[in-house]
Amino acid sequence: MSRPRIVIVGAGFAGFHAAKTLCRVSRGRADIVLVNPTDYFLYVPLLPEVATGILEPRRLTVSLADALPDVQLVLGEVDGLDLDARSLSYEDPAGQAGSLQYDRLVIAAGSVNKLLPIPGVAEHAHGFRGIPEAVFLRDHLIQQIELADATDDQAARDALCTFVVVGAGYTGTEVAAHGVLFTELLKKRRPRLRDQQMRWMLLDIADRVLPELDERLSRTADKVLRKRGVEVRMGLSVEEAKHDCVRLTDQTEVPTNSLIWCVGVRPDPVVEGLGLKTEKGRLVVDEYLNVPGHPDVFACGDAAAVPDLTRPGEVTPMTAQHAERQGRRAAHNVAASFGTGERKPYVHKDLGFVVDLGGIDAAANPLQVPLAGLPAKAVTRGYHLLSMPGNRIRTATEWLFDATLSRQSTHLGLIPAVDVPLETASPERVRRHP
DSSP: OOOOEEEEEOOSHHHHHHHHHHHHHHTTSSEEEEEESSSEEEOGGGHHHHHTTSSOGGGGEEEHHHHOTTSEEEESEEEEEETTTTEEEEEOTTSOEEEEEOSEEEEOOOEEEOOOSOTTHHHHEEOOSSHHHHHHHHHHHHHHHHHHHHOOOHHHHHHHTEEEEEOOSHHHHHHHHHHHHHHHHHHHTOGGGTTOOOEEEEEESSSSSSTTSOHHHHHHHHHHHHHTTOEEEETOOEEEEOSSEEEETTSOEEEOSOEEEOSOEEEOHHHHTTOOOEETTEEEOOTTSEETTEEEEEEOGGGEEOBOTTSTTOBOOSOHHHHHHHHHHHHHHHHHHTTSSOOOOOOOOOOOOEEEOSTTOEEEOGGGOOEEHHHHHHHHHHHHHHHOSSOHHHHHHHHHHHHHSOOOOOOOOOSOGGGSOSOOOOGGGSEEOO
16 A cells, blocks of 8 residues: 655644654654745744844754655645645746645645735835845845935935834734844944934734733833833824825824834635635634544644634634644644544643843743743743754854844845735635635
């Protein structure tokens, strides 16, 4: 008999750890295929440090070929799934169409930027989901300060030095916290900007920053942001975006060339294309990460609405911590479906959260113990080093260099704005099968 083929869609936290775990538990008795647009796993939590020049982009990437040598990597974007025929279709980077048959399917397609129906946002905002966006934002911040230094028009200079971040969750809070330190550093190197204000605004319709976390972490982050001069404006968002300004929901107009969109994420459109039951766009699964009615299909991570057995009636939030654990559990349950081991429901224990605020500041609650300042910073960086599946020594070394050497601030112009559109994926690209 031929070996069964297990196809995993996506190599984010869920897909990567599902593939890694399956390699270990299958012991070569199955063919494992991983379909992903890139040849690397991306450690997303440290993207703000790429955007502000602390880390080089490659430090956040782990080669799939090196980390998963027993897995067949197929480069491509999945654009169709036929669950009845047990097949999927994809398009590779060269634009060529391909297809794969499977015996078991793990949908770990992750998420894309969440867009709201706000005029001008898709055209003028900058997203923050991957390496291209982080590199673009780094160059953009440097360029804005360089342009401000080159002009004597005070109104133009003020607009160039104004940065609006929408979304006060993990990403937005960290981008604003790191960003204000970075632009202050750039300002110090330009005497003509000595008296120029670097204006950062953090907006959210929620009533506090980090609304999904413990209030103590929220208060710590809020205090650090305000101390650095960030205008934390809760209960407020953008009503319209233009190329040179944004109008807020309180009708205030803010001249700026920098609208950074960190509102949140939505599941990859491949989920919607299945035509199956979803919850807030996420594919409904049972506690075993199985898609109801399809015993050969599993889903995990941001793409799946996984029941939270510790909070009856709720689903687990879209975090890297959950995605990684669900990927591992899905792998074990897939193996159990072939008779190896026993399937178990996904149950998690909250180990706490960490938020890096740049400089010597962070907020953390390991094992529900709230920390701030240097102790939180030590816990945060220790957590990231332990969680990264590679590049630990290089990352730690660059942190050391950043603490002891002058940070580089060259505008390379590698990623043009047209290459990082906010709308990174659309439902129209996914073919639906009856």
